[in-house]
Amino acid sequence: MNTSETLADLVAAEDVLLFVNAAITATGQREFRSDAVGQQLSLDFLHAYVLVNYRRVYASSLALDINDHNAARIVLGLLETAGEAGAEERRTEGRLIAARLALLPPQRVYRLFGEVRRAGINNRRTRAIMRDWLAARPDLGHDAVKYRGGVKTAARHIHLRCPEGAGPLAEVGAFLFRPGRLPRYEHRLLDAWRRAHYEQGAVAELPFTVAEGFAARHGMKREVFLKRAAPRMTRLERLRTHSVTQRPEIDLTAMPLTRLALYVLSLPFEQRAARRTELTGALRTAARRAAGGHAGSWGRVHAVLDDSFSSSGSGQKRRRPLAVALAGHHLLEVLAAPGAYRGLWTSGRGDALLVRPWGPTPLGMRVLDALEPGPGGAAPDRLVIVSDGWDNAPAGLAGEVLRVWRKRLDPGRRTAVVHVNPVYDADGFDVRRLAPGVPTAGIRDAEDLPALVEIARFAEGRTGAAALHAYLDRRVALFLGEKETVS
Structure with a gap:
């Protein structure tokens, strides 16, 4: 800063x-x-x-x-x-x-x-x-x-x-x-x-x-x-x-990736299982299209994906948080280097196609698992958490784990941690955060994840207001077709 x-x-x-x-x-x-x-x-x-x-x-x-x-x-x-x-x-x-x-x-x-x-x-x-x-x-x-x-x-x-x-x-x-x-x-x-x-x-x-x-x-x-x-x-x-x-x-x-995930989640388990090849292939195709030029560029990626009961959303946003997590799972797999992705659902399920909103939100336990070294003994280059931030089993464990990890085990920030949250917290006038030192960005469609990770770095407190305004100016220039003004 x-x-x-x-x-x-x-x-x-x-x-x-x-x-x-x-x-x-x-x-x-x-x-x-x-x-x-x-x-x-x-x-x-x-x-x-x-x-x-x-x-x-x-x-x-x-x-x-x-x-x-x-x-x-x-x-x-x-x-x-x-x-x-x-x-x-x-x-x-x-x-x-x-x-x-x-x-x-x-x-x-x-x-x-x-x-x-x-x-x-x-x-x-x-x-x-x-x-x-x-x-x-x-x-x-x-x-x-x-x-x-x-x-x-x-x-x-x-x-x-x-x-x-x-x-x-x-x-x-x-x-x-x-x-x-x-x-x-x-x-x-x-x-x-x-x-x-x-x-x-x-x-x-x-x-x-x-x-x-x-x-x-x-x-x-x-x-x-x-x-x-x-x-x-x-x-x-x-x-x-x-x-x-x-x-x-x-x-x-x-179909766009998040819309496709919503469709998949609307199907009964029997149909999902019977159409596994078709649905999984469609999700991966949509994820590759959404990743564009970023495919394979994120190195080793571990993800914590929230499929707790609160991911069911509401009558107006039925299963929307879970759909963002499912779409994000497939997108992160494409963004990671080949064979270097690991996705962990809060429920402990291993079959992404059959996820459903169920149970509490043990984010802390899953974050611990996600920070474990992957194949070859290497820590992940990125940890991405897709959740509404209500860590309640036990409450606050995820924030404490991330605090200790950053302060004691990874002060050099070898692992980039970002939390994307698909749910707006009306009482807090923001999306709910896991810990002060963890950059958090709101997300609606998983397709926007690469751009939101860039925004999230400003929330970490290490980049100042001048850099944030310069970023906004670049986005405006690109939006208006003034590419020559972008450095």
Whole structure:
């Protein structure tokens, strides 16, 4: 740490890390140990605090691997308080907002635009951002059918000109604001929506979420409807409907790693065992894709993976912590050198495919096991702990083990230790930590693990505020495509 840095600099760095961890993990939904109201109040405070005190950092967070919920909240906060920023700040914020909106799912962006309208944010800059995003949409007619209320709200707010007559924009305007005026539409989906009111065959031409309502209206059998709608389903829609019927088929090899882990955990043990080769192969393929150029670069890696009862999550985040651990297990195996990975589950199970949330959290005992030398008598180069941090069998043992290890047995830090936590602790305004000297980072998707390990090193207290801000600046430059500014 740079000795020239003041106490205020260190506090600022801690505040930044606190917010980043929350923005990665928290979604305002119920967790295993806290309800939704507590989560929302805690998150509200953090957003307000960082926006007022560290506006530059607040905006820079859009370039990090934060979740969509917090990205939308940051955009709304920046637009709502634009008058408090200087001209240069507004230009940078505008670019960050535009770049982040391009990555967000369209339904979330339309929901955000609705919040912008309800908040009365109607300045020229905001309307320009909304207008540019709408203009970049590949098919506004498709959006008008699938997200009709959102498109209508956005069009009204920016005073989108939808002239009468011919042309795509004219048809969208007629569809949104003058329904029934045109006898037919040139746009395929707009006309399919019109015909679906009285023609059952047109239902299958519509986006799945819209078609569901028409199918129920026509009294179509669910299985027949799903079979007809299969070609137009998105990957997530296929996943959601797979439990209802074996159709449509799912391409597991194309699924993101954490999403695939959630799917695997949703299957009964019998199906997991029967499909072991298929499921394990898909998880390893997704892990190799997520590792990218980092594969095999982490040396000897030992991992402690939490499959205690609390990893079951909540009704809103069902099995999410366990899915992150399962996905992390396969990713760490790829990141480690060939044959140099060892994964230890808190339950003591040795079969990752059949894990389930069960029992207490003996993190301390598993950390002791993980610090044991591997083949050849060598200590691990990295110890990664994936857990919500509630070490309770016995309580506090993991933190004490790590403290003694670092102070007495490994003062030279030959083994890098990092704790990634998928659960936001509303009472502590952060993810729960195991020990003061152990860097901890929040995590939502296991795919972000390599980047989060880099963030976690700032939480260790050995790197100062200047280095943290330089890191944020590099991430912003990369996010905005300014690669030449990155050293």
